[in-house]
Amino acid sequence: MALGRSSRLPSLSGLRFVAAAAVVAQHASLVWTHGHGESATLLRLGFAAVTFFFLLSGFLLTWAWRPGQPVPVFWRRRVARILPTHLVTLLIGVLLLAATGRAVPLWAWLPNALLVQTWSPGFDLLDPGVNGVSWSLCCDLLFYLLFPVIARRAAAIRSAHLWAWAAAAVAAAVLIPVVLTAARPGSGGPSFGLGVTLRQIWLCYTFPPARLPEFLFGVVLARLVREGRLDGVRTWHGAAAFALLYPLDQLSPLLFGVAAITVLPLGALIVGAANADRLGRPSRLAHPAAERLGALSLTLYLSHYLVIEYGDALLDPYGTADGLRPLLYTAVLVAGSLAAAWLLHALVEEPSVRALNEPRRRTAPVTLPDRPKETS
Template sequence: MSGTSQATIGARSDTTGRVPPPSRLPSLTGLRFVAAVLVFATHVTWNTSLVEGPYGAGIRQAFSLSGAYGVGFFFLLSGFVLTWTARPDDPAPRFWRRRLVKIYPSHLVTFLAAGALLVAAARPVATVDWLSNLFLLHAWFPRLETSTSMNGVSWSLSCELFFYLCFPLLYRLLGQIRESRLWVAVGVVVALIVGAALTARFLVSDQPRLEIFFLDGSYSFTQVWFVYFFPPVRALEFVLGILLARVVLAGRWPALGLLPAAGVAVAGYVAALYLPYLFGTGGVASMWTAPLIASAAVADWERRRSPLRGPVAVRLGELSFAFYLVHLMVVMIGGQVIGLDRRFPPLVGFALILVLLAVSLALSWLLYRCVEDPLVRRFSRPSTDTNGRVSGSARRWWVPGSAASDRRAARR
């Protein structure tokens, strides 16, 4: 194969004169928390009515799609980071084990918590909802009650699990694309993403109409599910992230600074608010975040100034997965305690929102420290033989001679 070999996808050619790509991208870690807060903003403004008057209506409209935008960012980011840190000789079972340890224990804890809350509230849950959610299969069901069952945000983990299962094969296949044709491949994936939205709009039945959140009966849930929940369609964003990482590693990303890239992401979100729903959410909207991901990676690689690289931003980013899993339950319980129909003056309402944010952060820290971090450290380490030596296949994955590298890679 000309252009690039499978063995050099994760490494930059020495002829470029630049330093090798860093193993960690702290700016992207910082961005993870920004995306998680965008998801929180949608849920807290649409599941409660804490701020009265035009201020409340304004923030509800402003953040109506921020949750979808944040989730799409995570899908792109997953493909990007996994490709950035991948090793072609890493066995697929070990990769799957690391990813499962990363997401499933925290999912199980929040699944049990959500189940306990539903039982306490005497809310009936169908057996298919319990089982499909437990095994992260619920996003495959074109049924609102199933796709959003239990802990409502966990549907995205169903998509992520599908991405992880496909990644070893995708990594090999997409690794065969010549560097000179990477942008063509990006264009093909973008066309497929737009095509998915067009398919949902014109080929998927719009009956029965769905009236929920801000959809005002314009679409059926099947249309929304196809664009927003269906794992193979959302996998297009994951693939776009893989290709984006290859573009950056190949030195073919244009010189776009972090601030202009952030401007593109903000402008894309504003545009999404005025587009038809199927084109303002899912993959079509997620594409606007691609320049920000690539530019943040380049900023870390070239050690440019980045406000997302600070220790507080990185720590919050490390908590983002746990925060994502716990925040909706906090919002729902907080709304019940405060009163779903109660409205407050802006200052009081915003203060209550900050309280819910703080409680979510505290619980996410607890979930991260007690479940996610220790299990990742324990089960993502390279295997050793009976004499305590790292096995040959494991040595090929880990950066040799560095315990710190082992710990960093274990968190990926």
């Protein structure tokens, strides 16, 4: 098994920030539509970024997994990474709703707090509750719960069978929109727009089991890379493949743009970046500044939509901005999102990870000194 020359993968941290920035760009388009919806052109870019994160999650968890690692320790570390930041941004969202005079019903925030909202067929991506972007954490939570079992099964796959498992994962990601397009669940009911029903977009995009193929593809890719089976893949291969397929992604039916078209080039992008670190190839994504920005990806993802939504309402309450003002407002809101991400990272994420991941120290029993004997 070829382990390569580096076990650290800083280039993937840099790529993580690029994906988070793509989601920010998609949601920042609210400024240009005066709060009436995000750009349809950038919607597919946001879809691709989510697929990238799910692939990357499977890849990195498998890369870091070591046989014999206690499952409760693994779960504690994953919860420490996402839950405190999620709950803080959820609380901020509740307070912002209350400050603007809107009701904060229990049904709007409790499923969100517990990260179970996307398991419901009533989940509406257009009205997702307090901090809508947290829907993807429901999928992450499922991945984390299943991963110890997945890791053991993946480690038992024979090397010769890895390609078949990779193909099966990609085929599953393609088959989901095929089945949902043919069956068209929810027809006659509420529409998501762009030719799909709310039930279709829920089952394809936000329902956690539907995103397992992408996660599993990342798991298998990590094994292939660790064994040196993909050493020839470079970062630019994945970037070029994505650039070539993105126009097709834009033209394809919406459900196929969720993951089916982009899962392979994004997988190649992850493999190429990992190879650059393993094999000592130069990579700008491994620059310390890019790595530091990558460390902000979770907090940026969880905070940016609140900043953009409420910031846009504050800067342009009547939706009349024109000329250069939308550009200026966008710059202000992106800068505000980065500032919020840095604050959350420094004040919530890092302290929580340290506090919850510190090994519990057993308190030594206290031994009282012997009482001096009384003398008569």
